[in-house]
Amino acid sequence: MQTIGYAAANPEAPLAPYTFERRALRANDVAMEVLYCGVCHSDLHSARNDWGWSSYPLVPGHEIVGRVIAVGSEVRRYKEGDRVAVGCMVDSCQHCDQCHKGEEQLCREGNTGTYNGRDRITGEATAGGYSKHLVVREEFVLSVPDALDIAKAAPLLCAGITTWSPLRTWNVGPDSRVAVIGLGGLGHMAVKLAVGLGAKVTVLSRSLDKAADARELGAHALLVSTDATAMAEAGSSFDLIIDTVPVKHDLNLYTPLLDVDGTLVIVGQIGPMEEMSTTPLLLGRRRIAGSPIGGIRETQEMLDFCAEKNILPDVEMIRMDQINAAFDRMEESDVRYRFVIDMASLERSQ
Known part of the structure; x- marks a missing residue:
C-alpha cells in the first residue's frame, strides 16, 4: 500500500513530505487510517538522532489513533470502521516469559518500535504515525472506548501509559502519597491519573509559577x-515520586522526600544523571527505579480507566505542516501540554 507522511532525511533536516510503501496485509494484520497523532519528545530526539540509534529516512509518531480500513483473514478482534489506537510498539517475540505475562515492552528479544525499529519478519524499517496509514499485527492494536474524545486521546498512548504503568506497579490508590517532578506532557498525565486513582498528589517545581496549573490539573x-526549608519539612512524606524531567538532573534533592520503602521512579531522562549520594537510600530503605511504557493489556486498562473517569490530556491541535515549528516550541517547553497532529491536514500539506 502506497502512503504519504512526513519524514526526517537525516539528523539536520527538517521533517518533510515523504511517500513510501506500507506492507501488504498479513493474515493477522490490521490496516488503519491515522486520524490523529500525538507529538512526543521521543519523536524530536529520534528525528535529530540525539540518542545515537536513529536510521533514516525516519517517520516518527507513536501516539496514534484512527479507524480500521481493512483486516487480515485471521483477525477476529477488529472490523472495518472500529476506533483503534497504536502506541510505542508494534511487535514482540510473543513467546518469552515477559510476553506471556503481558509485559511485551520488556520482551527478552526486544520489542519492535512503532518507528525506527525493524520488522521481525522482513527486517524492513518500521515507520510511525506521521503518516496517512498504518499496518500493525492484531495483538498490538488497542480499542478506543466510545467515551474518549478521539481528537484528544492520542497522547495517552505514550504519555498516558508511561505514567500509568508505575502508578499500577507501585499500587497507587486512595491512601497513596504521590509526588510528580515536572509538569510537561508526562507530568500533567501523571497528576491526572494519580488523582483519578484517589492519591494525594503534590507537584514538585522550581518555583510557584505552576501552582495554579497544578491545582487546575487536580493536584493537592x-x-x-x-525552598530548602519547605523541602526539609517535606522529608519522608511520599510513597512514590514520578520523575518526568527529560534531561540530566540531580536526584539528591528528591530522595530524602521518600518515606521508608518509598520509590522514586524515573520515566523522563534516558541517559546520564548527576552524581548522587546513597545516604538517603541506605538510611531510609528508599529506592530509585526506572520504568518504560506498559504492556498491551495494561495500556488497554489505562484507556478504559480514562474513559470511565473522563481523563484526557490537555492538547494543542496542529497541522502536519506545522510539525517543525512544534518541535522548536517543544524544546522551549512552549506547549500545554501535548501537541496533536490532525492528520486530515496531511494531504493538504504535500
Whole structure:
C-alpha cells in the first residue's frame, strides 16, 4: 500500500513530505487510517538522532489513533470502521516469559518500535504515525472506548501509559502519597491519573509559577524544590515520586522526600544523571527505579480507566505542516501540554 507522511532525511533536516510503501496485509494484520497523532519528545530526539540509534529516512509518531480500513483473514478482534489506537510498539517475540505475562515492552528479544525499529519478519524499517496509514499485527492494536474524545486521546498512548504503568506497579490508590517532578506532557498525565486513582498528589517545581496549573490539573499541593526549608519539612512524606524531567538532573534533592520503602521512579531522562549520594537510600530503605511504557493489556486498562473517569490530556491541535515549528516550541517547553497532529491536514500539506 502506497502512503504519504512526513519524514526526517537525516539528523539536520527538517521533517518533510515523504511517500513510501506500507506492507501488504498479513493474515493477522490490521490496516488503519491515522486520524490523529500525538507529538512526543521521543519523536524530536529520534528525528535529530540525539540518542545515537536513529536510521533514516525516519517517520516518527507513536501516539496514534484512527479507524480500521481493512483486516487480515485471521483477525477476529477488529472490523472495518472500529476506533483503534497504536502506541510505542508494534511487535514482540510473543513467546518469552515477559510476553506471556503481558509485559511485551520488556520482551527478552526486544520489542519492535512503532518507528525506527525493524520488522521481525522482513527486517524492513518500521515507520510511525506521521503518516496517512498504518499496518500493525492484531495483538498490538488497542480499542478506543466510545467515551474518549478521539481528537484528544492520542497522547495517552505514550504519555498516558508511561505514567500509568508505575502508578499500577507501585499500587497507587486512595491512601497513596504521590509526588510528580515536572509538569510537561508526562507530568500533567501523571497528576491526572494519580488523582483519578484517589492519591494525594503534590507537584514538585522550581518555583510557584505552576501552582495554579497544578491545582487546575487536580493536584493537592505544590512543593517548591528551591525552598530548602519547605523541602526539609517535606522529608519522608511520599510513597512514590514520578520523575518526568527529560534531561540530566540531580536526584539528591528528591530522595530524602521518600518515606521508608518509598520509590522514586524515573520515566523522563534516558541517559546520564548527576552524581548522587546513597545516604538517603541506605538510611531510609528508599529506592530509585526506572520504568518504560506498559504492556498491551495494561495500556488497554489505562484507556478504559480514562474513559470511565473522563481523563484526557490537555492538547494543542496542529497541522502536519506545522510539525517543525512544534518541535522548536517543544524544546522551549512552549506547549500545554501535548501537541496533536490532525492528520486530515496531511494531504493538504504535500
